[in-house]
Structure formats: C-alpha cells, structure tokens
Amino acid sequence: MxxxxxxxxxxxxxxxxxxxxxxxxxxxxxxxxxxxxxxxxxxxxxxxxxxxxxxxxxxxxxxxxxxxxxxxxxxxxxxxxxxxxxxxxxxxxxxxxxxxxxxxxxxxxxxxxxxxxxxxxxxxxxxxxxxxxxxxxxxxxxxxxxxxxxxxxxxxxxxxxxxxxxxxxxQNNFTGSLPDGFGTGLVPLEKLDLSFNKFNGTIPSDFGHLSSLQGTVDLSHNFFTGSIPASLGNLPDKVYIDLTYNNLSGPIPQNGALMNRGPTAFIGNPGLCGPPLKDPCSSDTTGASSPSSYPFLPNNNPPANSDDKEGKNQRGRGLSKGAIIAIIVSDIIGICLVGFLFSYCYSRACLCSEDKDNHGYGYEKGGKGKEECFCFRKDESETLSENVEQYDLVPLDTQVAFNLDELLKASAFVLGKSGIGIMYKVVLEDGLTLAVRRLGEGGSQRFKEFQTEVEAIGKLKHPNIVTLRAYYWSVDEKLLIYDYLSNGSLATALHGKAAMVSFTPLSWYVRLKVIKGIAKGLVYLHEFSPKKYVHGDLKPSNILLDQNMEPHISDFGLGRLANIAGGSPTMQSNRMPSDKPQEKLQKSASSEATAVYSSTSLGSYYQAPEALKVVKPSQKWDVYSFGVILLEMITGRIGTSEMDLVHWIQLCIEEKKPLLDVLDPYLAPDVDKDEEVIAVLKITMACVHSSPERRPIMRHVSDALEKLIASTDQ
CATH class of the missing domain: 3.80.10.10 (Ribonuclease Inhibitor)
Known part of the structure; x- marks a missing residue:
C-alpha cells in the first residue's frame, strides 16, 4: 500500500x-x-x-x-x-x-x-x-x-x-617508492611521466622490460636514490630518459639507451659521476665531455666528435675579446655623451619655460645653488569637487606614517611614462622615499569601483610583490603610492639604458636569485592570493629590484585601474602632465629616467600566443611570460617584431648551436655554470610551450628552481 x-x-x-x-x-x-x-x-x-x-x-x-x-x-x-x-x-x-x-x-x-x-x-x-x-x-x-x-x-x-x-x-605530490614488478607488469607502456613528484627509493631494476616506451621517459624532479640500473639501457634507443634532479649516485651505465647521451639527462644528481658528466668517478681516467656544448631538448645530443677541430675553429672565429670590449666601451661613452647633452639642453629649456610661467609652485635648490627639481604642492586656493566621494590619502598599511600634505610638498622626480600613467620618485622631508603612480583624470563617478579594486590589491602581501601602501582619489588626481625600490627594473639591470654612466652586468648567481623570486611571487598570486589572481602583463620592465637585488613584481592590476581612472592605457602612453594649476605632480627638470618600456610596444613579445585569440588572461599566460623573461636573462636578447625570441631559441636547439652562441655575452665569466644554465633552459622551454595545457603550473616551476639552487649550494 x-x-x-x-x-x-x-x-x-x-x-x-x-x-x-x-x-x-x-x-x-x-x-x-x-x-x-x-x-x-x-x-x-x-x-x-x-x-x-x-x-x-x-x-x-x-x-x-x-x-x-x-x-x-x-x-x-x-x-x-x-x-x-x-x-x-x-x-x-x-x-x-x-x-x-x-x-x-x-x-x-x-x-x-x-x-x-x-x-x-x-x-x-x-x-x-x-x-x-x-x-x-x-x-x-x-x-x-x-x-x-x-x-x-x-x-x-x-x-x-x-x-x-x-x-x-x-606534477602531483606522490611519495614512496615505485611498486615491485613495475617493469614486468606494465610492459605495454608507451608513455611514462612521473616527474615533479616526491617519489623516493631506487629505480626498479626491471625498468628495462618496458620495451614499448616511446618519446621521453620522465623521472625528473623526484627523490630517487641509489644507482642508475644498467637495465635502463635495454629501453629502445630512441627513448630519452630524463633523470634530472633526483638523489641518484654512482657511475652512469654506458650501455644501450644510456650511451651517447648528453649531460642534460643526469644533471641535478650530485652523487653521479662518469661520462657524460664532468665529474669522473674515482676509477675513471677518461675525460668527460663538456656539458656546455649544446642547449637542452629531448633527443638533442651532442655529436660524437663535439670537441673536434671544426668545433674549436667555429668558437675561434669572430672578434677578439679585446675588440669586443673596446666596441662596447666606445658605444657606452658615445651614448652617455649624447644623453648628457640631451639632458642638459632639455633641463635648461624646461627651467626657462617654467620660470616664465610659474603657477606658484616652490623650487627646491640643488646642492650647488642650481634649481634641481620642482616641488609639487597642494594649491591652497583649490577646492575639490563636491561630487567626488574621496578627498584624502587612504592608507592600506598600518605602517603608513605620512599624510597628503607631506606627500604633496615633497620633491618629485619623473621615473618614467608608460601606458598606465606616469611614475614619480617622491622624497619626503624626513627622507622617506616612495614611488607614486599618477593615473587618469576622469572617471569621477567610479570611485566605489576604484576603491574595491585598489583595496584588493593592497591586501597582497608577499616579499616578491610590490606593496601598495596608500592611494588618493579626486577629480583631477588618482595616485597610487608604493615602496620605492632603489635598483630599478629588471629590464634596466639586464640591458642598461641611455645616459647610464656605468653598467654592471648581472652575474649568473644574481640572475638565478631573481628568477627564483619572480617564480615565488607568481606562485603567491596564482595560488595563495585572495582571488588566485593572474598578472596578465608580466615583463622585465615591471619587475623591480631592491637594494639586495631581490625582485618585486609590480604593475599588478593596473590596466583595470587605469581604465576606471578615466584613461585608455594606450592613449596614456603619450600623455604628459598638463600645466594646469590644479595638478599636484610636475615633471622634474632633471628626470631620473629617459627611457622606459611602453606597454604597447614591448608587452606583446612577452604575451602567450593564445592572447591573440582569448580575451581573458589565464595563469598559463603568466607562465609563458615568465619563460620569455628567462630566455631574455639567459640570452641577453630582447624579442622584436623581426625576431621572435622563442622561435629563435627553438631554431638554435634544432640546429644544435653551441651554448656559447646562445648565452648572454655578459655571462661569459660564468661559463663554468653551464649545467645550471642548461637546467634553467630546460625549465624555460617547458614554460614557453605553444600549448597552454602542457605548460607547468608556477608552483612546480618554483619547486624545480628551488631544487636547482639547492643543488648548486652544495
């Protein structure tokens, strides 16, 4: 019922x-x-x-x-x-x-x-x-x-x-050893990838039974210990075996599929010895081939006679080191002379113009009685619009100890101009130095939207993210106040800039430190920030370096803020501060920077290929941009409309060009770090994969870099 x-x-x-x-x-x-x-x-x-x-x-x-x-x-x-x-x-x-x-x-x-x-x-x-x-x-x-x-x-x-x-x-967190019978039980396996986990124990001796394997057998970035079983040599000859970054030890077997392999398959294992590594085993008297001969790609192995006379002759061609240094020095001197001449003429013209039409702004005298820079002051006669909801400086950090009046009375120097406003170096009366970005002039009805966005950015706290300390909103001014980082941008650190008196190239050690910091910052944005953010416009010009050469990712979320503030980012790239009395910031007579990257000129070379088709950025965009930055740090080259840097490095790898032909000339003193360079290049090529689905996530990239740096410190 x-x-x-x-x-x-x-x-x-x-x-x-x-x-x-x-x-x-x-x-x-x-x-x-x-x-x-x-x-x-x-x-x-x-x-x-x-x-x-x-x-x-x-x-x-x-x-x-x-x-x-x-x-x-x-x-x-x-x-x-x-x-x-x-x-x-x-x-x-x-x-x-x-x-x-x-x-x-x-x-x-x-x-x-x-x-x-x-x-x-x-x-x-x-x-x-x-x-x-x-x-x-x-x-x-x-x-x-x-x-x-x-x-x-x-x-x-x-x-x-x-x-x-x-x-x-x-790219998981699997642990423990591989089960007994792994090789004999899974004979039909054609693809095997166990990389970026925490597997430990020895590699099973029956691995050689996996006779159907193809492509790359990837066991890299784990904690495998013990010796490499000789049975791995029984795998098909065309199989590339990646054992990098484990804890393997002992001599590398020289049989079958393990023979004639370059060192790139074994680096990151401090205990390994013998060919093709440079470290001979205790009983090994044969010389090891140089791992610096070729960039990394699976199945990209040096020819048997990689050290023959022809190879030596190729390296011996071209200009001598003395000639190259002379050319570089003369170029730098010429650029400096032109820069000084331009700066002097410009500063005189700017001073005269401002002196004839002074709007009541005070002057700051230089140390020698010269007018070094303009102050920017709040016009006492000015009244703010009643339609604007926010008039005062809004601190986003409890450590903010300055107010609006102190900020507006401070000395300001123009650091640069880009598609998202003008950046100033501001020195307060007590000596505190800040970086202030001035955004658009409109958008007076969108304060709430601006407030929501900027306060979300202010909550991002990480050692490798530039901290937003405060902001200011009015009809005529939208200001973002950051920490000032004394060593400028990564772009300048890598390539210098016009009128730079001296230029000290970054060593490989410093570049590794910068790479590691950028990766950590991106991991924080992607996985630990409140909304798992995407940067979307990562490039060397918005990676800033502090006094310890620690990198800080900047310009996060600025595209949207610039849009809310009332200006198109691309339009603003050519906008200078106007001479209206209500303006708080004036261009310095002696600008600290005469060349900056424009978001509309170089940004595209760092963007992922899918950016041309998809409107909304993804985290894999950032991974690609990070990879291009790594390429730039390894090669010293910048992408242009004539040269796609990613395509160029791929051609170099296909043509098996020597690593010295790829490496930034400034890294020549660090040529003994070839194994580390190749390891970073391997990570780089994974990041710039054309398919976003096959790029690693930043957490795994960061882990790989941590293991690399840890192994170099041993």
Missing part, C-alpha cells in the same frame, strides 16, 4: 509538467554529477534535464545501444567534486574531465567500473591518495592524473593494469 502511494505521488508530480518522465538510472547517476558541480560558467550541462528518457543526447555524453560509454567534458571551468554515483555507469569506457576545477578525492566507486579504458583528469585540483582499487581496471589503457594534488604512495595494484599504455602522474 505504501509503495502504491509513492507511485501516485511520483505520477502527480510528473503530471504537472504535462508528461510522465522516466529518466533511466544512468541519467540519474549523471544528474548527481551535475548536482555536485557548484559552478558551470559556460553552461556546459544546461541540457542535462531529468525530463529526458535517457542522457544520450546530453552534452559530453556518448551512448552505445542506449548505454553511457563516455563522459567527456574538458576545459569547461566546472567547479565541483566527483560523486560516487559515477560508479553505477557499468558500461562506462572513457572519462575525460581534464582542465576543469574539480576538487576532493577520486571516488573508489569509479574504479569499480571494470570496463573503463581511459581516465583523463589532468589539470584539476583533485587530492588524496590513489585508491588501491585502481588494480580493478584490467582494460585501462590511459591514466592521466597530472597537474593535480594527489599524494601518498603509488598502490602496488597498479601493476595489475596489464593493458596500460599511458601513465602520466606528473
């Missing part, structure tokens, strides 16, 4: 829609997935309706004989977790949910679908351990869990997946 009543209720509910629905059990299982998703910004599951008879017409669902065999919903920004009900899809063969935002654990029930052939979940935020039930999947051919947060050891049952062809567990 109770069952009969329940049926009547169901019929009554369904009759309200004008028809009786009879969605099958598989449909309800998939609806549980939809209910587990909190965000579906693209409406990918909009047609998953309970009114259908079955789910076979739903987006991403494929059926065979009215049974669900595939669920494929990649790159749709779905945010949610995977429900256990997916395990009831008994005929399921393929699951592809890559590049979404799924979190939580992998449900054990899904691994009980014994006919599953592919499980592709890379690029999500899944965590927890891989259940031992993975061994139930006797027909599994593809398991890709890369770029997640899985941890724990790899279950021994994985070797029961006898048909597995692709195993990609890279």
């Amino acid at each position: 109770e069952m009969f009543s329940l049926v009547l209720v169901v019929l009554a509910l369904s009759s309200s829609n004008g028809a009786v629905t009879c969605l099958n059990n598989e449909g309800y299982a998939l609806l549980s997935l939809r209910q587990s998703i909190y965000e579906d910004p693209e409406g990918s599951l909009s047609n998953w309706n309970s009114s259908d008879d079955n789910p076979c017409s739903w987006n991403g669902v494929t059926c065979k004989e009215q049974r669900v065999v595939s669920v494929t919903i990649p790159k749709k920004k779905l945010y949610g977790f995977l429900p256990s009900a997916l395990g009831s899809l008994s005929d399921l063969r393929h699951v592809n949910l890559r590049n979404n935002k799924f979190f939580g654990v992998l449900p054990v029930e899904l691994l009980e679908v014994q006919g599953l052939q592919s499980l592709v979940l890379y690029g999500n935020s899944l965590s927890g351990s891989l259940p031992k039930e993975i061994g139930n999947l006797k027909y599994l051919q593809t398991l890709d869990l890369s770029e997640n947060f899985f941890n724990g050891s790899l279950p021994s049952s994985i070797v029961q997946c006898k048909r597995l062809r692709t195993l990609d567990l890279s």
Whole structure:
C-alpha cells in the first residue's frame, strides 16, 4: 500500500509538467554529477534535464545501444567534486574531465567500473591518495592524473593494469617508492611521466622490460636514490630518459639507451659521476665531455666528435675579446655623451619655460645653488569637487606614517611614462622615499569601483610583490603610492639604458636569485592570493629590484585601474602632465629616467600566443611570460617584431648551436655554470610551450628552481 502511494505521488508530480518522465538510472547517476558541480560558467550541462528518457543526447555524453560509454567534458571551468554515483555507469569506457576545477578525492566507486579504458583528469585540483582499487581496471589503457594534488604512495595494484599504455602522474605530490614488478607488469607502456613528484627509493631494476616506451621517459624532479640500473639501457634507443634532479649516485651505465647521451639527462644528481658528466668517478681516467656544448631538448645530443677541430675553429672565429670590449666601451661613452647633452639642453629649456610661467609652485635648490627639481604642492586656493566621494590619502598599511600634505610638498622626480600613467620618485622631508603612480583624470563617478579594486590589491602581501601602501582619489588626481625600490627594473639591470654612466652586468648567481623570486611571487598570486589572481602583463620592465637585488613584481592590476581612472592605457602612453594649476605632480627638470618600456610596444613579445585569440588572461599566460623573461636573462636578447625570441631559441636547439652562441655575452665569466644554465633552459622551454595545457603550473616551476639552487649550494 505504501509503495502504491509513492507511485501516485511520483505520477502527480510528473503530471504537472504535462508528461510522465522516466529518466533511466544512468541519467540519474549523471544528474548527481551535475548536482555536485557548484559552478558551470559556460553552461556546459544546461541540457542535462531529468525530463529526458535517457542522457544520450546530453552534452559530453556518448551512448552505445542506449548505454553511457563516455563522459567527456574538458576545459569547461566546472567547479565541483566527483560523486560516487559515477560508479553505477557499468558500461562506462572513457572519462575525460581534464582542465576543469574539480576538487576532493577520486571516488573508489569509479574504479569499480571494470570496463573503463581511459581516465583523463589532468589539470584539476583533485587530492588524496590513489585508491588501491585502481588494480580493478584490467582494460585501462590511459591514466592521466597530472597537474593535480594527489599524494601518498603509488598502490602496488597498479601493476595489475596489464593493458596500460599511458601513465602520466606528473606534477602531483606522490611519495614512496615505485611498486615491485613495475617493469614486468606494465610492459605495454608507451608513455611514462612521473616527474615533479616526491617519489623516493631506487629505480626498479626491471625498468628495462618496458620495451614499448616511446618519446621521453620522465623521472625528473623526484627523490630517487641509489644507482642508475644498467637495465635502463635495454629501453629502445630512441627513448630519452630524463633523470634530472633526483638523489641518484654512482657511475652512469654506458650501455644501450644510456650511451651517447648528453649531460642534460643526469644533471641535478650530485652523487653521479662518469661520462657524460664532468665529474669522473674515482676509477675513471677518461675525460668527460663538456656539458656546455649544446642547449637542452629531448633527443638533442651532442655529436660524437663535439670537441673536434671544426668545433674549436667555429668558437675561434669572430672578434677578439679585446675588440669586443673596446666596441662596447666606445658605444657606452658615445651614448652617455649624447644623453648628457640631451639632458642638459632639455633641463635648461624646461627651467626657462617654467620660470616664465610659474603657477606658484616652490623650487627646491640643488646642492650647488642650481634649481634641481620642482616641488609639487597642494594649491591652497583649490577646492575639490563636491561630487567626488574621496578627498584624502587612504592608507592600506598600518605602517603608513605620512599624510597628503607631506606627500604633496615633497620633491618629485619623473621615473618614467608608460601606458598606465606616469611614475614619480617622491622624497619626503624626513627622507622617506616612495614611488607614486599618477593615473587618469576622469572617471569621477567610479570611485566605489576604484576603491574595491585598489583595496584588493593592497591586501597582497608577499616579499616578491610590490606593496601598495596608500592611494588618493579626486577629480583631477588618482595616485597610487608604493615602496620605492632603489635598483630599478629588471629590464634596466639586464640591458642598461641611455645616459647610464656605468653598467654592471648581472652575474649568473644574481640572475638565478631573481628568477627564483619572480617564480615565488607568481606562485603567491596564482595560488595563495585572495582571488588566485593572474598578472596578465608580466615583463622585465615591471619587475623591480631592491637594494639586495631581490625582485618585486609590480604593475599588478593596473590596466583595470587605469581604465576606471578615466584613461585608455594606450592613449596614456603619450600623455604628459598638463600645466594646469590644479595638478599636484610636475615633471622634474632633471628626470631620473629617459627611457622606459611602453606597454604597447614591448608587452606583446612577452604575451602567450593564445592572447591573440582569448580575451581573458589565464595563469598559463603568466607562465609563458615568465619563460620569455628567462630566455631574455639567459640570452641577453630582447624579442622584436623581426625576431621572435622563442622561435629563435627553438631554431638554435634544432640546429644544435653551441651554448656559447646562445648565452648572454655578459655571462661569459660564468661559463663554468653551464649545467645550471642548461637546467634553467630546460625549465624555460617547458614554460614557453605553444600549448597552454602542457605548460607547468608556477608552483612546480618554483619547486624545480628551488631544487636547482639547492643543488648548486652544495
């Protein structure tokens, strides 16, 4: 009787829609997935309706004989977790949910679908351990869990997946040793990537049984210990074995697939010795070939006679070192003379012009009685518009001890002009030095929007992010007040600038320090900032260096602030401060900077290729930009419209050019750091991959750099 009543209720509910629905059990299982998703910004599951008879017409669902065999919903920004009900899809063969935002654990029930052939979940935020039930999947051919947060050891049952062809567990937090029988149990494997994890223990001696492997076998950036098993030489000759950055030790076996490999496959293992490394084993009397001969790419190995006479002759061609130094010195002297002449003429003209039309601004006398710079002062007769909601300086930090009057009375020097306003160096009366950016002149009705954005930026606190201390808003002025960083931008540190009296090139040690700091700052923005921000416009000109040469990422969020403040960033790149009395900031007669990067001129060379197609920046944009910056730091070259730096380095690698032909000439004194340079170049090439999906996330890039620097300190 109770069952009969329940049926009547169901019929009554369904009759309200004008028809009786009879969605099958598989449909309800998939609806549980939809209910587990909190965000579906693209409406990918909009047609998953309970009114259908079955789910076979739903987006991403494929059926065979009215049974669900595939669920494929990649790159749709779905945010949610995977429900256990997916395990009831008994005929399921393929699951592809890559590049979404799924979190939580992998449900054990899904691994009980014994006919599953592919499980592709890379690029999500899944965590927890891989259940031992993975061994139930006797027909599994593809398991890709890369770029997640899985941890724990790899279950021994994985070797029961006898048909597995692709195993990609890279960029997770897996620990422990590889299970016994890994090589003998997974003979059909064609692709194996275990990189960027925390696997330890020895590499199984039965690895040589994996005779079907192709491409790169990547075991890099783990904690594998012990010696390299000679059985690795039994792998196919065309396989590239990447063992970099582990804790391996002992001689490198010289057999089969391990022979004739360059040092790039083994660096980062301080205990390894023998060819092709420079460190000979205790019983090894043969010389080691130079690892600096060739840039890194998988299967890019030096020819057998890399040190022959022809190679030496090639390095001996060209100008001598003395001639090169003479040319550089003469160029610098010439540039300095032109710069001084321009600066003198400009300063005299500026002073005369301002003297004839003085609007009541005070002067600051130079040390020799010369008028060195203009002050900027608040005009006492000026009244602020009643329509503006904010008139005073707003501190974003408890350590802000100055007020608006002190700021407006201070001496100001123009540091530079870009597409997002003018930057000033401001020295307060008590000696405190600040950097002040002046934005647009309009946008008086958008104060609340500006306030929300700027206060969100003010909450970002990290040693490698420039700190926004305060801001000011009025009809005529929008000011952002930052810490002043004394060593300027990375662009200037790498390449110098016009009228620079002296230029000290950055050593490799300092460049490594800067690279590491930038990576840490990006990791903070991407993963630990309140909204997991994207910078979107990273380049050397907005990476500033403090007195200790520690990098600080700047200009974060300025594009949107400039738009709110009432000016188009591209239009503002040619705008100078006007001479209206109400202006608070005046251009200094002696500017500290005569050349700055424009966001409209060089920014495009640091942007990812997909930026031309996609409007909204992604974190992988920043990864690409970071990679281009690394290329610039390694090569000393700047991308231009005639030369794509990424394409250029790819050609150099394909043509097997010597590393010395690629390296920044200023790094010649550090040529003994060739292994480290090659290691960074390897990370760089991963960052500038043309496919954003295959670029690493910044957390893993930062971890790799940490391991590199730690190994160099030993």
